[in-house]
Amino acid sequence: SYVLTQPPSVSVAPGQTARITCGGNNIGSKSVHWYQQKPGQAPVLVVYNENDRPSGIPERFSGSISGNTATLTISRVEAGDEADYYCQVWDISTDHRVFGGGTKVTVL
Amino acid sequence: VQLVESGGGVVQPGRSLRLSCAASEFTFSTYPMHWVRQTPGKGLEWVAVVSSDAGNKYYADSVKGRFTISRDNSKNTLYLQLTSLRPEDTAVYYCAAEGGTGYYLEYWGQGTLVTVSS
Numbered sequence: 001s002y003v004l005t006q007p008p009s010v011s012v013a014p015g016q017t018a019r020i021t022c023g024g025n026n027i028g029s030k031s032v033h034w035y036q037q038k039p040g041q042a043p044v045l046v047v048y049n050e051n052d053r054p055s056g057i058p059e060r061f062s063g064s065i066s067g068n069t070a071t072l073t074i075s076r077v078e079a080g081d082e083a084d085y086y087c088q089v090w091d092i093s094t095d096h097r098v099f100g101g102g103t104k105v106t107v108l
Numbered sequence: 109v110q111l112v113e114s115g116g117g118v119v120q121p122g123r124s125l126r127l128s129c130a131a132s133e134f135t136f137s138t139y140p141m142h143w144v145r146q147t148p149g150k151g152l153e154w155v156a157v158v159s160s161d162a163g164n165k166y167y168a169d170s171v172k173g174r175f176t177i178s179r180d181n182s183k184n185t186l187y188l189q190l191t192s193l194r195p196e197d198t199a200v201y202y203c204a205a206e207g208g209t210g211y212y213l214e215y216w217g218q219g220t221l222v223t224v225s226s
Contacts, residue, residue, distance in 0.1 A: 031209075031210040031211065031212070033210065033212040035152075042202055042216040042217060042218050042219055045207075045212060048212040049212070054214070086151065086152050088212065088213070090210070090211035094166070095157070095164075096166060096168060097144075097157065099144075099151060099152040100151075101151050102151040
């Protein structure tokens with residue numbers, strides 16, 4: 001089955017840039033999506049199809065892919081961005097949706 | 109958009125439970141629907157998907173043969189029948205609506221907690 005690998009944690013100072021990676025075999029051939037989850041809340045879609053944002057999501061959130069790694073970039077980080085972030089793809093071989101293990105972003 | 113899960117609770121190992129997800133404020137019948145679960149303190153795990161017309165269903169290997177996803181478009185409701193429950197099925201279960209192209213989960217409910225314990 002397809003596996004997505006994320007770092008367990010990322011720390012960033014307010015106003016700086018956070019980069020959260022998501023590694024997967026040939027991930028560049030897939031559509032990658034990102035979710036934000038704050039404690040006690042349901043996940044929220046923040047980036048879909050690599051670099052599109054749902055309405056209401058700030059432009060500070062952006063996505064990219066290079067090689068076997070997708071990256072969610074949060075610019076000008078705010079205290080309210082502290083959350084867990086998950087990447088997700090569709091595994092065409094099984095028609096399953098696959099999540100990465102999640103990355104906890106801590107704002108220092 | 110509103111998705112409201114119900115049916116969670118405490119259940120003994122080996123028993124069954126049915127979860128429901130009531131949808132409103134969007135055209136439920138046109139969206140593929142999913143169940144995703146999260147063990148307390150852990151990550152998200154995709155569980156199952158049903159196509160908009162209920163013609164296709166797919167399951168994670170961890171639940172295949174034990175869980176059944178279904179929907180009633182006339183009632184705008186999604187279901188998950190859980191059988192042969194195990195302690196490792198303890199989790200918050202979320203329903204989610206799949207949006208557009210690209211197979212992403214656009215709308216999520218708030219979740220319902222299932223605890224499997226004797």
